Amino acid sequence: MMKRIVVLISGGGSNLQTILDNCLSGEINGRVEAVISNRPDAYGLVRAKRYGCEAITLDHKQFTSREAFDEQLQATIDEFSPDLVVLAGFMRILTPEFVQAYLGKMINIHPSLLPKYPGLHTHKRALEAGDKEAGATVHFVTPELDGGPPILQGKVPILPKDEELDLAKRVIAIEHVIYPKVVGWFCEERLTLAEGDVIFAGKTLQIPLTLDDTNATK
Ligand SMILES: Nc1nc2c(c(=O)[nH]1)N[C@@H](CN(C=O)c1ccc(C(=O)N[C@@H](CCC(=O)O)C(=O)O)cc1)CN2
Numbered sequence: 001m002m003k004r005i006v007v008l009i010s011g012g013g014s015n016l017q018t019i020l021d022n023c024l025s026g027e028i029n030g031r032v033e034a035v036i037s038n039r040p041d042a043y044g045l046v047r048a049k050r051y052g053c054e055a056i057t058l059d060h061k062q063f064t065s066r067e068a069f070d071e072q073l074q075a076t077i078d079e080f081s082p083d084l085v086v087l088a089g090f091m092r093i094l095t096p097e098f099v100q101a102y103l104g105k106m107i108n109i110h111p112s113l114l115p116k117y118p119g120l121h122t123h124k125r126a127l128e129a130g131d132k133e134a135g136a137t138v139h140f141v142t143p144e145l146d147g148g149p150p151i152l153q154g155k156v157p158i159l160p161k162d163e164e165l166d167l168a169k170r171v172i173a174i175e176h177v178i179y180p181k182v183v184g185w186f187c188e189e190r191l192t193l194a195e196g197d198v199i200f201a202g203k204t205l206q207i208p209l210t211l212d213d214t215n216a217t218k
């Protein structure tokens with residue numbers, strides 16, 4: 001049964017595009033039913049229209065509170081009865097009530113090797129810390145910001161002359177590899193969240209998988 005996916009965005013949507021492409025190619029056994037942006041000018045909405053799904057703007061600035069925005073967001077998402085909600089560059093902190101409604105069926109990609117650098121400006125922080133490697137983490141979404149159980153990480157080197165943009169480009173390239181992989185696993189029903197544990201292919205993940213591991217998990 002093809003899974004129903006809703007994607008939340010705030011910007012350019014390159015991760016969204018990778019997921020759309022993998023749905024079209026059959027790599028992901030799913031269909032994106034709707035893309036919802038909290039910003040009207042998000043180019044990801046153009047990508048959604050080109051793919052042929054609903055492209056919806058819920059401008060968070062039009063709401064009097066975070067709770068009111070989340071309430072409307074939940075009502076909009078539920079119109080599509082998704083099996084999976086994918087945050088792809090979605091830049092709003094979600095209320096605990098909202099997150100609880102999608103626990104175990106909502107994932108996010110974060111541009112750092114969590115638990116290092118939750119929140120914003122991850123590449124700047126990694127460079128300032130003098131780190132030798134960086135990367136991205138796909139995780140289940142919980143009320144704790146970027147604190148949800150990690151699923152898969154992709155690592156990249158930090159090079160001596162790297163500036164923020166250099167690192168951002170190298171990290172987003174690995175994001176485009178790991179995110180569709182995790183979405184695909186979820187749509188094949190190989191990935192679940194149970195009592196706070198990530199269950200992948202029938203085994204409890206004690207630590208997140210890294211990209212190198214995935215060859216062994218075919
Ligand atoms: N309850 C949760 N909400 C969200 C999670 C989560 O794990 N739990 N993940 C984030 C995604 N994210 C990083 O990966 C993130 C997004 C936004 C922010 C943030 O500080 N947002 C500000 C506004 C910033 C802006 O508009 O540029 C805010 O909401 O006030 C931090 C981390 C998605 N939500």
Ligand SMILES: NCC(=O)N[C@@H]1O[C@H](COP(=O)([O-])[O-])[C@@H](O)[C@H]1O
Pocket residue numbers: 011012013014015016088089090091109110111119120136172175
């Ligand atoms: N805290 C959330 C966050 O910073 N997410 C990051 O926003 C970018 C979105 O790019 P995209 O719109 O091209 O997919 C990605 O790098 C993603 O990791």
